[in-house]
Amino acid sequence: MSLTIVWLLTLIIPLAMGLWAQNKVKRTFARYSEVPVRSGMTGAQAAAAVVRASGLPDVEIRAVQGTLTDHYDPRSRTLNLSPDVGQASSVAALGVAAHEAGHAIQDARNYLPMRVRQTFVPVASIGSNLAIPVIFVGLILGATGLTTIGLALFTAIVAFQLITLPVEFDASRRALVALNDGRLLEADELDGAKSVLSAAAWTYVAAFVASLSQLIYFFLASRR
Structure with a gap:
């Protein structure tokens, strides 16, 4: 199989999967954002309850600006x-809020995968900025050592996304348990929240597949 065909496969399939996942989460969130919860509770109130x-x-x-910019910050415990x-006060809002609260519970319970992911943050951050430029320079110059460094940095990105x-x-499992046990x-309504969280999960799967595909392509290119 030629490198061009490999490049097309590792580009088109992950791109299609990523677009599908993004569209799915937007459509599902929009759908259940229109479904009010009977309790009238807001997402922030639900997260506080969890x-x-x-x-x-x-x-x-805390409140942050943007759309679907929700996140838990373990450094400040916010x-x-x-x-x-x-x-x-929608099914989608409570599902997402409880999911982020699930991350807070993971942090407090020293959930091992979360701890492992945190150790990858520094090198994954460096890799996201330098891996591809280093790989390209290494391939252009025929510098095997430089290419290997770039591949190692990119591998850290893939590992980070895998452990994510x-x-x-x-976090989604904890969210659904909390929403059910707390009768929130x-x-x-719980089925709707499950649909929202399931759709969101596909974006992480798509991101991992895309990065893994790129790593495979760069690895094969370095062996030419």
């Missing part, structure tokens, strides 16, 4: 929610 029930009183909930999640998968899946959502 962390409180888990015995985590020191987690601060749960940051966008307006469409924190201030909304169980972290995200587990009714049974039919």
